[in-house]
Each structure stands twice: as structure tokens, then as C-alpha cells.
Amino acid sequence: MTKSIFITGTDTEVGKTVISCGLIKALQLQMAGRRVNGYKPIAAGAEQSGDHLVNEDGIAIHAVSSGKLGYSEINPVVLEQAIAPHIAARLEKTPVDISLMTKGLQQLKAKSDFVVVEGAGGWHVPLGEHHITMSQWVVEQQLPVLLVVGVKLGCLNHALLTAEAIKASGARLIGWVANVLNNDRQISDLNIQYLRDTFEAPCIAKIPYQAQLNPQSIANHFSLNELVCKM
Known part of the structure; x- marks a missing residue:
């Protein structure tokens, strides 16, 4: 049976893609072949x-x-303008085809042992008219969630609100990643420790400030045993 996980973030530009690529590499190393x-x-x-x-x-x-x-097969729905998807879709007169997102996921699962699904923006990002959100799609697909926390000023509020929203949506938060975006190490460590003490889900990686942002180096920061057990 194919396993899958959804990557969301506390905001846009917190490193979801870097973390997603690093997680893919880490899983490839752990699940050789x-x-x-x-x-x-x-x-x-x-x-x-x-x-x-x-x-x-x-x-x-x-x-x-x-x-x-x-x-x-990797990215079935693409919009040209770098703005919220529902706004880009309206301006480009191209409604978001959610059925295409779903069909693409099912087809990719058939070719995979594990699928890492990366979201767009934050948890409740709108996808189209009628208040359809990414979070609704994730719940419908029954995807467990990994939260990327951009560790910077304001991150505690953003992280706690996002975790609360994930739970309220009916999804399951099974882990989180601390991506350090602030060069004040002491403050970053205190923020991370607070979230470790507060979240039930484990922190499966801490990405240092200005780490080498390539998939292989990011993969080395992951500890996957606890995460995989929750899948």
C-alpha cells in the first residue's frame, strides 16, 4: 500500500519545497530500492x-x-501568476480543476511506494470559488500532515494557529520541521524548545540557519523513524 504525506507551512516562503525535496531524498535513502x-x-x-x-x-x-x-504527473495544475491560486485562476480565466489534482495523486500513487505532497502557501489557502481550500482537499484525500515552521519572529503564534487549524479541519498532524530563518541562535533554540514541549507531534528535523539548501544536505537532518511509525 502506498504511503503519502502532505507538507504545509506556517506561511509562504518558509521552505516547504526545500523540506519536501530533502524529505524525498531522506526517504529514498531509508527505503532503498x-x-x-x-x-x-x-x-x-x-x-x-x-x-x-x-x-x-x-x-x-x-x-x-x-x-x-x-x-x-508531478504538477498537474499550473497557473502563470505568482499569487494566491484562486486569484490567479480568476485573472487567467482558468478555473482550478480539483478533480485533476485528485486524479493525478491517485495515478502517482499507483507508480510509487511513497508520495510526498507539497501544498501551496499555508494550510487554508483558497483554491477557487465557493471557498474551496487546500485544507479541504487534504482532508478528503486523508493525507497525514507535516508542518514546516519558519523559525523567525512571530513563528510561535503562526505555528500554534496552524496546528490548531489542522486539527480543527479533521486532519492529522504527525510531525513538524523547524526551518531556522533567524541568525539569533539563542532565540531560535528557545522557540524550537517551546514548540517541542507544546506539540504532541515530533520534530523530525531542525534545519540550521543558512544551511546548504540542496536535497542531499537537507536529507541528512531528518530523523524518520518516529514519523514513519505514525504513517
Whole structure:
């Protein structure tokens, strides 16, 4: 049975893609010989490549995935403008096809032993009209959640609110990652310790400030045993 996990963040620009790629690499190392692929169901902010749009995050996830997959298998819904997906869809007159996101995930699961699904923006990012959100889609797909906390000023409030929202949505938070974005080590360590003491879910990685942001180096910071046990 294919396992999967959804990566969300306390905000945009907190390192979801870097963490997603690092987690894919870490799982590939731990699950030698198994197919670990990434999935970016929807991305906003793209450039033309040949006859189709490609997104920077989707390209990164595609590059580290195990299978020989086409770009659209990794990122089926792509919007050109780098703004909230529902706004980009409205301006581009291209409604978000949520059924395509779902179909893509099911097809990728059939080719994978483990799928790392990266969200767009934060937990409740809107996807289209009628107040449809990414969080609703995650709950419908029954994906367990990994939260990326951008450790900086204000992170405690953002992290606690996001964890509360995940639980209220009916999803299951099974782990979190501390991605340190502040060069004040003492304050960062105190923030991380507070969240360790507060969250029931384990911290499975701490990414140091200005760490080498490539998938292989990020993979070395993960401790996966507790996470995999919760899947």
C-alpha cells in the first residue's frame, strides 16, 4: 500500500519545497530500492517551457523523484501568476480543476511506494470559488500532515494557529520541521524548545540557519523513524 504525506507551512516562503525535496531524498535513502516521488498538485507562478507552463517548485520536486515521470504527473495544475491560486485562476480565466489534482495523486500513487505532497502557501489557502481550500482537499484525500515552521519572529503564534487549524479541519498532524530563518541562535533554540514541549507531534528535523539548501544536505537532518511509525 502506498504511503503519502502532505507538507504545509506556517506561511509562504518558509521552505516547504526545500523540506519536501530533502524529505524525498531522506526517504529514498531509508527505503532503498523503493519508489519515492514528490507531488505538487497546484502551483502558481510559472514560465513557458515548450508548449506548457512549468513552476520552479515543481521542477525541483520532479528532479528528485524516483520515477521517470512527465512534468504534468508531478504538477498537474499550473497557473502563470505568482499569487494566491484562486486569484490567479480568476485573472487567467482558468478555473482550478480539483478533480485533476485528485486524479493525478491517485495515478502517482499507483507508480510509487511513497508520495510526498507539497501544498501551496499555508494550510487554508483558497483554491477557487465557493471557498474551496487546500485544507479541504487534504482532508478528503486523508493525507497525514507535516508542518514546516519558519523559525523567525512571530513563528510561535503562526505555528500554534496552524496546528490548531489542522486539527480543527479533521486532519492529522504527525510531525513538524523547524526551518531556522533567524541568525539569533539563542532565540531560535528557545522557540524550537517551546514548540517541542507544546506539540504532541515530533520534530523530525531542525534545519540550521543558512544551511546548504540542496536535497542531499537537507536529507541528512531528518530523523524518520518516529514519523514513519505514525504513517
